[in-house]
Amino acid sequence: MFNLQFLKTTLLVLASTQIIFSQKKDMSIIDFLNIPGISSVSLSPNGNKIVYILSESDWKENKQIPNLWLADLNSGISQKITFEKKGLTNPKWSPDSKWISFTSSKEGFIDDEDDEFDSGNNQIYLLPTKIGSPKKLSNHRTGVSNITWSNDSKYLYFLASDPKPKEQILAERDGYDVYSFDNNRTQKHLWRIDLNGNEEKITDGDFSILNYDLSDDNKKILLQKGPNQFLEFRSLSELWIMDMELSKEIKLTNNSISESSAKISPNGDTVYFISACNEKFEEYYNRNLFEVSTDGKNKPKIISNDFGHEIYSFEFSRKKGELFILVNMGASTQLWKMDTLKRIFSQITNGNHSLTNWDYNSKSNLHVFGINTIENPGDIYLHGKTQKKVTSHYDYIKKEFNLPTQKVVSWNGEDGVRVEGILYLPHNFQESKKYPLVVQTHGGPRSSDKYGFSRGSTRYNAVLTGKGYVVLQPNYRGSTGYGDAFLRDMVGSYFNQSHLDVMTGVDYLINKGIADPDKLIKMGWSAGGHMTNKIITHTDRFKAASSGAGAVNWIGMYAQSDVRLNRTAWFGGNPWQKDAPIDVFWNNSPLKDIHKVKTPTLVLVGGNDKRVPPPQSVELFRALRSLGVETKLLIAPGEPHGWRKLSHRLTKINSELEWFAKYALNKKYEYEKYDR
Numbered sequence: 001m002f003n004l005q006f007l008k009t010t011l012l013v014l015a016s017t018q019i020i021f022s023q024k025k026d027m028s029i030i031d032f033l034n035i036p037g038i039s040s041v042s043l044s045p046n047g048n049k050i051v052y053i054l055s056e057s058d059w060k061e062n063k064q065i066p067n068l069w070l071a072d073l074n075s076g077i078s079q080k081i082t083f084e085k086k087g088l089t090n091p092k093w094s095p096d097s098k099w100i101s102f103t104s105s106k107e108g109f110i111d112d113e114d115d116e117f118d119s120g121n122n123q124i125y126l127l128p129t130k131i132g133s134p135k136k137l138s139n140h141r142t143g144v145s146n147i148t149w150s151n152d153s154k155y156l157y158f159l160a161s162d163p164k165p166k167e168q169i170l171a172e173r174d175g176y177d178v179y180s181f182d183n184n185r186t187q188k189h190l191w192r193i194d195l196n197g198n199e200e201k202i203t204d205g206d207f208s209i210l211n212y213d214l215s216d217d218n219k220k221i222l223l224q225k226g227p228n229q230f231l232e233f234r235s236l237s238e239l240w241i242m243d244m245e246l247s248k249e250i251k252l253t254n255n256s257i258s259e260s261s262a263k264i265s266p267n268g269d270t271v272y273f274i275s276a277c278n279e280k281f282e283e284y285y286n287r288n289l290f291e292v293s294t295d296g297k298n299k300p301k302i303i304s305n306d307f308g309h310e311i312y313s314f315e316f317s318r319k320k321g322e323l324f325i326l327v328n329m330g331a332s333t334q335l336w337k338m339d340t341l342k343r344i345f346s347q348i349t350n351g352n353h354s355l356t357n358w359d360y361n362s363k364s365n366l367h368v369f370g371i372n373t374i375e376n377p378g379d380i381y382l383h384g385k386t387q388k389k390v391t392s393h394y395d396y397i398k399k400e401f402n403l404p405t406q407k408v409v410s411w412n413g414e415d416g417v418r419v420e421g422i423l424y425l426p427h428n429f430q431e432s433k434k435y436p437l438v439v440q441t442h443g444g445p446r447s448s449d450k451y452g453f454s455r456g457s458t459r460y461n462a463v464l465t466g467k468g469y470v471v472l473q474p475n476y477r478g479s480t481g482y483g484d485a486f487l488r489d490m491v492g493s494y495f496n497q498s499h500l501d502v503m504t505g506v507d508y509l510i511n512k513g514i515a516d517p518d519k520l521i522k523m524g525w526s527a528g529g530h531m532t533n534k535i536i537t538h539t540d541r542f543k544a545a546s547s548g549a550g551a552v553n554w555i556g557m558y559a560q561s562d563v564r565l566n567r568t569a570w571f572g573g574n575p576w577q578k579d580a581p582i583d584v585f586w587n588n589s590p591l592k593d594i595h596k597v598k599t600p601t602l603v604l605v606g607g608n609d610k611r612v613p614p615p616q617s618v619e620l621f622r623a624l625r626s627l628g629v630e631t632k633l634l635i636a637p638g639e640p641h642g643w644r645k646l647s648h649r650l651t652k653i654n655s656e657l658e659w660f661a662k663y664a665l666n667k668k669y670e671y672e673k674y675d676r
Contacts, residue, residue, distance in 0.1 A: 026466030027401045029653045029672045033057060033646055035455055036393055037064060038370055038378055040090070041357035046097045047364030048073055049129075050380060050390060052357070053091065054080070059674055061085070062645045068102065068127070071390050073382060078391050082127065082134065089122070090145070096153040100127045101137070103144060124156060124193065138193055146211065150218050155192045157202070157221075159209055161229070162186040185229050190221070202242075210237055215264045219244050220294065222264050222271055231563045234258045235283075239271060241294050250296040255281045258565070259290075266316055266362075269294055272323070274313070276446070278484070279305050284491055284569040285484050286310035289325070291340070304338070307345055310480045314338075315360040324348075324367070326358050330448050330481035331408045331420055335367065335383075349383075352406075354450040372452030374406040374424075397453070402427040404465035406451060411508035413477065414500045417486070421505050422449045424461045424471035425514075435470040436519035436664055439506060439542075442473065443526035445490065445498070446566070448481045449473035456642070457649035458525040458548060467657070469521075470514055476501035476531070494554070494570045494588040499534045506541075517541070519664050522599070523656065525549055526612060526641065532601075533590035533620060540598040544663035546656045548604045549612040549641060552594070552620040554585045562610040594623045600630035600663040604652055606639030630663070650674060 037055040044050070050071040055064040066087040071078040082088060088104040103122040124138040124147060137156070138144055144158040164172075164186065171177075190202040190209045202221070203209055208229045213222040221244065226237035239252040239259055252271060253259060262273035271292050278285045279302040287310045292300035304311055310328040317324055321341045327334050333354040336347050349355065356370035356378045368390070370378030375398040380390040397403070404424040413419045426435070440459065442449050454461050461471045475482065477489035477497040489497050509515035522545040524532045529550020536545050551557040555575050558567055568574055571588065572581045586592055601624055605617035614635060621633035634655055636648040643649055654671045661669040 024400060024402050027403075027462045029460070029463055029650055029657075030674055031401065032460050032463050032653075033457075033649055035377065035397070037066075037455060038357060038380065038391070038393065039066070041359055041368055041370065041380055042091060042093055043359050043361045043364070043366060043368045044093050044097050044129075045095050045361065045363065047361055047366055048097075050368055050382075051081075051091050051093065051100055052380065052391075053089070054393060055087075057646060059646055059676065062647055064646070068100065069391075071380065073390065076390075088125070090147050092147050092149055092156075094149050094153045095151050098129055098153070100129060101125065101147055101149070101156055102127065102134075103147060105143065124158065126195075137195070137197055138199070139197070140191070140199065144191075148212070148214060150192070150214060151216055152218060155194055157190060157192045157212065157214065159188050159212070160191055161188045182230065188229050190223070210234065211260075211262065213263045215268045216266050217268060220264060220268060222262055223249075224259060224262060232565065235565060239273065239292070241271070241296070250294070252292050252294070252296055253300055255300075257281050257283055261313055263314075263316070264294065267320075272314065273300075274311055278302070284488060284566065286328075286480055286487055287312065289314065289323075289338075303340055303343060306343065308483055313358070316362060318362040318365060324360055326355065328448065328481040330450075330475060330479070331422060332451050335369070352408075352451045354452045356452075372450075374451070374453055375403055377453040377455055394453075401462065402466060403462055404471075405429060408451075409472075409505075409508070411505055413497055413504050415497060417477070417497070419474065419476065419501045419505065420482070421472055421474040422451065423509075424465050424473075426465040426468060426470070429470075431513070434513060434516040435468065436521065436660075437506065437509060437515035438464055438469045438471045438521045438523060438660070439502060440471060440473045441476065441502060441522075441524040441528040441531040442479070443524075443528050444480075445476075445478040445527035445530070446480050446487070447527075448475045448479040457652050458528070458642075460653055463653065463657075469660075470509070472505055472509060472515075474502050474505040476505075491569050492572055493584065494530075495534050499531060499538055502531065502535060503539065519543060521545070521660050521664050523548070529612070530590075536597045536599040536601055537590045537593035538596075540596075542599045544660050545599045545601045546604065546659060547601055547617070547620060548652075549606065549609055549617070550603075550620070551612055551616050552589065552623070553591045553616065554589045555582065556619070557612070557616055558585070560613045560615055591619065591623065594620075595627060597624060597627065597629050600659070602656060602659045603631060603633040604655070605633075605635055606641060606643055607635050607637045608639060609641045611641040632659075646674075 034057045039053045041052040053066045054069045055066040058065050068082040070081045088102045091102045105121040120143045122143040125134040126137050127134045140160050141163045142161045144160045146159040148157045188208040193199045207225050210226045211224040221242040223240045224237050227233050235258045241250045257275050257277045259273040259275050273290050274287050276287045277283045288302050289304040289311050290300045312326040314323045314325045323338045325336050327336045335349045338345050354372045356372050358369040360367050367383040372378040376394040379394050382390050409423045410420045510517050520542045522532050522535050522542045525548035529548045532545050532547040533550045533552050558575050571584045603617045603621045605614050624631040658669040661667040
C-alpha cells in the first residue's frame with residue numbers, strides 16, 4: 001500500500017538536505033586565512049593522550065598564534081590547555097607522563113620557519129599534566145631550542161647559542177653596531193637542565209651542535225657537529241657519539257653530505273640517518289636511509305637504495321630490526337614499515353591523502369598522524385589495530401564551503417617521460433565548459449605537490465576554484481618521490497625538461513577541453529617563482545603571471561642567498577671557481593631571455609627574505625618595466641621567505657586575484673577586507 005506519510009517524510013528530508021547544501025558558500029580570502037593549523041602532534045608515553053599545537057588566526061595580533069591542545073583518547077575530548085598571547089613551540093612529554101614542556105618567549109613568539117638556528121628569547125616552561133599552570137624552568141642567557149627529555153625524566157636537554165662577548169654587548173649599547181657580515185653568529189652547544197632549574201653545559205669548543213639524540217639508557221649522546229651554524233656549511237657537519245660514562249667521543253661519519261634525522265637504535269649499537277645522496281655519498285638524490293655502528297668501526301652504508309620512493313622520516317618499531325618510515329610517493333605521503341635485515345618494504349596506509357604530523361609510540365604500538373585531504377587539512381587520527389579520528393578542528397570546512405574536486409592527472413613530457421600533477425576543479429564543474437587555468441608550480445624544487453588541502457598564502461586553491469578557476473599543480477622534472485632519474489634531470493641544467501613538463505601539462509588540459517587557451521595564468525613561490533620567470537621568457541601564451549620570491553639571475557643569486565647547497569649540482573660548480581661554468585648559470589637564468597617577455601607580471605617578495613633576496617625581484621621588475629611590460633613589485637616589510645602577517649597574506653592574495661582578473665579575464669576585482 002502506498003504510504004503517504006513516508007512520502008512526506010522523504011520529501012521533507014530531501015528538502016532539508018537541499019537547504020543545507022544550498023547554504024554552502026564559496027570560500028573567501030578571510031575564510032581561508034582563518035583556517036587553523038595543527039602541528040607538533042605527540043602521543044603521551046602511557047598512550048592515553050595526545051598533545052598538539054593549534055595555531056589560530058588573531059587579526060588584532062596580525063598573525064596565527066600557536067597554543068597547546070590536549071586530546072584525551074579515553075573520553076574523546078580535546079581541549080585548549082595554554083593561552084599564551086605570544087604563542088609557543090616545541091611541546092614534549094616527559095617520559096613519566098607527568099609534564100609537558102614547551103618553549104615560549106615573553107618578548108614575542110619566535111617561529112623558526114625561515115631560520116632554523118634562531119631561537120630568539122625562547123625559554124623552557126613546564127606544564128603539569130594534572131591541573132595546573134605553566135611554570136618557567138629556564139632563564140638561559142640566550143634562547144633555547146631542540147628540547148629533549150632524558151628517559152629517566154630528570155633532565156631536559158637543549159641547544160643554545162653562546163652569548164655575545166661582554167665587550168660586544170657594551171659596544172652595541174653605545175651605538176657601535178657595525179658588524180662583520182656572515183661572521184656575526186656565535187657557536188651553538190648542548191646543555192641540560194634539571195627540574196630545579198640547574199643548568200650544565202655538555203659540549204664546548206669552536207663548533208656548533210646542529211642536532212642530537214639520546215640513547216635509551218642515557219649513557220650515549222649522538223651529536224651532529226658542524227663548523228658553525230650557517231646553512232651553507234651544513235654539508236660539512238659530521239655525526240659523533242659521546243659516551244657519557246667514559247667521557248670520550250667517537251666520530252661516525254667523514255663525508256661531504258648533510259645527515260638529518262639521526263637516531264640511536266634502542267639497543268644502542270647502531271645509528272640510522274637520512275641523507276639525500278646515493279651509496280657513493282654523491283649528493284642530489286631522493287632521501288635515503290643509512291646505518292652506521294656506534295663503535296665507529298664500520299663506515300656508513302645505505303639500506304634503502306632499492307626503494308623506489310623517498311624517505312621523509314623514521315621511527316623504531318618495538319620489533320627488533322624493523323622501522324616505520326614516512327614515505328613520499330610523489331602525489332601522496334604514506335606510512336610504510338621496513339625490515340632492515342631483509343630490506344623488505346611494506347606499505348601500511350593507502351588512499352588519496354597525505355599524512356602529516358606523524359608520531360609513533362613503541363610501548364603502546366600506536367601511531368598518530370594527520371590525514372590531509374581536499375576536505376580536511378589534517379585532523380588527527382589514532383592508528384593501531386584499528387584507526388579512529390581524534391580531533392574535529394576541520395569538520396566545519398566540508399560543511400560550510402563549496403570545495404573543489406581534486407584528482408591526479410598524468411601526461412607525457414616532450415621526451416615521452418610520464419609526468420604527474422594535481423588537478424583542482426570547481427565544485428560545479430561542467431565538462432562542456434572551458435575554464436580559465438591557473439598553473440601553480442611548487443617550491444623546492446626538491447618537493448612534490450600532493451593530495452590534500454593547501455594552506456598558506458602561496459596556495460589558496462579553494463578560493464581560486466570558488467571564483468571559477470581550474471588549478472593545475474604539475475610535478476615537473478626535478479620533483480621528489482618519482483625516482484632518482486626524474487629528480488636528477490635538473491643536475492647540470494636547471495631548466496632542462498622541467499618547464500617543458502609544465503607546458504605539456506597545460507596542453508593536456510587544453511586538449512581535454514578543460515582549460516581555455518585564451519585564459520592561462522602562471523603563478524608560483526620560491527622555486528615556483530623561478531619557474532614563473534622561466535615560463536614567461538619561454539612563451540607568451542599566459543595572459544597573466546605572478547612571480548613570488550623567484551630567482552631571475554642565477555649568478556647573482558648564488559652569492560645573495562643564504563644557502564648554496566643544491567646550486568652547484570644544478571650548474572656543475574660555482575661561479576667563482578677557475579673555469580667556472582658561467583655559461584650554464586647564465587643560460588639557465590631567465591634574465592638571459594627577458595627581452596622576450598610580453599606577459600603582464602606581478603612580482604612579490606619579503607623585505608627580509610634571505611633565501612631568495614629582494615634584489616632578484618627588483619632585477620626582474622626593473623627589466624620588465626624598462627621593456628614596457630605591465631608589471632608591479634610588492635615588497636612586504638620585514639617578512640622572511642614565507643610571509644607571516646595576516647595583513648600581508650591578505651594583500652598578496654588580493655593583489656594576485658586583481659591581477660588575474662584584469663589581464664586574463666578582463667574583469668574588475670573588488671578587494672576583500674577584514675572587518676575589524
